[in-house]
Amino acid sequence: xxxxxQPDIHITVSEGASLELRCNYSYGATPYLxxxxxxxxxxxxxxxxxxxxxxxxQGIKGFEAEFKRSQSSFNLRKPSVHWSxxxxxxxxxxxxxxxxxxxxxxTRLTIIP
Amino acid sequence: SAVISQKPSRDICQRGTSLTIQCQVDSQVTMMxxxxxxxxxSLTLIATxxxxxxxxxxxxxxxxxxxxxxxxxxxxxxxxxxxxxEDSSIYLCSVREGxxxxxxxxxxxxxxxxxx
Numbered sequence: 001x002x003x004x005x006q007p008d009i010h011i012t013v014s015e016g017a018s019l020e021l022r023c024n025y026s027y028g029a030t031p032y033l034x035x036x037x038x039x040x041x042x043x044x045x046x047x048x049x050x051x052x053x054x055x056x057x058q059g060i061k062g063f064e065a066e067f068k069r070s071q072s073s074f075n076l077r078k079p080s081v082h083w084s085x086x087x088x089x090x091x092x093x094x095x096x097x098x099x100x101x102x103x104x105x106x107t108r109l110t111i112i113p
Numbered sequence: 114s115a116v117i118s119q120k121p122s123r124d125i126c127q128r129g130t131s132l133t134i135q136c137q138v139d140s141q142v143t144m145m146x147x148x149x150x151x152x153x154x155s156l157t158l159i160a161t162x163x164x165x166x167x168x169x170x171x172x173x174x175x176x177x178x179x180x181x182x183x184x185x186x187x188x189x190x191x192x193x194x195x196x197x198x199e200d201s202s203i204y205l206c207s208v209r210e211g212x213x214x215x216x217x218x219x220x221x222x223x224x225x226x227x228x229x
Contacts, residue, residue, distance in 0.1 A: 034218070043205065043222040044156075051215065090155060092218075099144050099209060101218050103156045 002027045004091050004104035012110040015083055021076040021107050023065075023091035033074040034092040034101070035065055044090070050074060061085070086111045115140050119206050119221030126196055126228050133192045134224045136206030141186035144209035147179070150223070151202045159204075162189040196228045 005024045013019055025031055035047040048059025055067040065076045074091060091104040116139040126132050136145065145162040159179055160168040168181035183189045193200050206221040 032216075036220075044220040046217060046219070049217060094218075099146075099161065100158055101146070101207070101209075102158070105155045 002031075002093050002095070002098070002100075002102045004093050004102055006089075006091055006104035006107050008107045009105070010108045010110065012112060013081055015111050015113055016080050019076075019078045019081045019085070019109070021089050021091075021109070023074045023076065023104060024072050025074060025091070025093045026072065027093050027095055029095050031074075032094045032096070033065075033067060034094075035059065035063070035074075035076050036090045036092060036103075037061075037087045038090065038106075039087045047076070047089075081109075081111055083111045083113070085109060114217065114219050115142060115208050115210055117206055117208060117219060117221035119224055121224055122222065123225040124227070126226065128197050128228055130196055131192055131194045132196065132226060133190050134204055134206075136189045136191070136221055138187045138208055142208040142210060143186065145183060145189050146207040146209070146218075147181060147189070147191045148205045148207060148220075149202045150205065156205065159191070162191075193226065196226075198228045201226055201228045 003026045007022050033050045036044040038044050047063045048057045050057045050067045057065050063078050088106045088108050090106045092101050094101045118137040120135045147159040148156040150156045158171050159174045160170040162168050162181050162183040164183045180192045203223045203225050205223045
């Protein structure tokens with residue numbers, strides 16, 4: 001069975017500081033990996049996705065993520081956070097021939113001035 | 114990407130009643146899904162809505178409680194039946210677009226349901 005672990009329930013960073021959100025997955029074949037953001041009262045927005053190729057993926061809003069097969073990880077990074085980045089972030093996994101998208105438990109990001 | 118219109122955006126319902134949530138997509142899509150997000154929790158897949166056949170439910174979800182219709186490739190409904198306060202959640206519709214190694218999932222804005 002596929003699963004996603006986001007070890008950090010809540011992270012607080014200062015505005016302008018760098019950010020890394022952790023994601024570990026379990027999947028029996030080649031995974032397809034996604035990061036979504038959910039702002040308060042909003043739907044889910046896709047930040048980036050990885051299917052194959054370059055393991056460093058660039059997304060919207062200045063986010064990037066790196067796929068590390070040896071560590072079963074797909075961590076999300078941003079060099080300098082803005083107050084508007086405060087939201088809930090979800091990592092998710094599916095795979096070839098598998099229609100289901102499985103989500104992690106999410107990481108709530110708080111930005112302090 | 115597809116644009117999803119989900120209605121209603123929120124509702125407050127009495128226990129024991131039912132609510133039907135609609136999901137309209139602006140393009141034809143093969144794969145449609147319904148998720149539940151309980152307060153402060155992640156998203157859990159309820160079922161895959163199959164066009165022209167019965168939905169495929171995940172473990173812990175049953176058709177009698179969450180009947181789903183999918184009459185065509187652009188529309189689906191989810192009914193939450195005989196509601197209890199434990200059904201208070203956000204319900205989201207999702208579609209998968211693209212094929213092979215380039216697909217993505219788009220989500221509706223959700224229906225925030227409160228059962229009193």
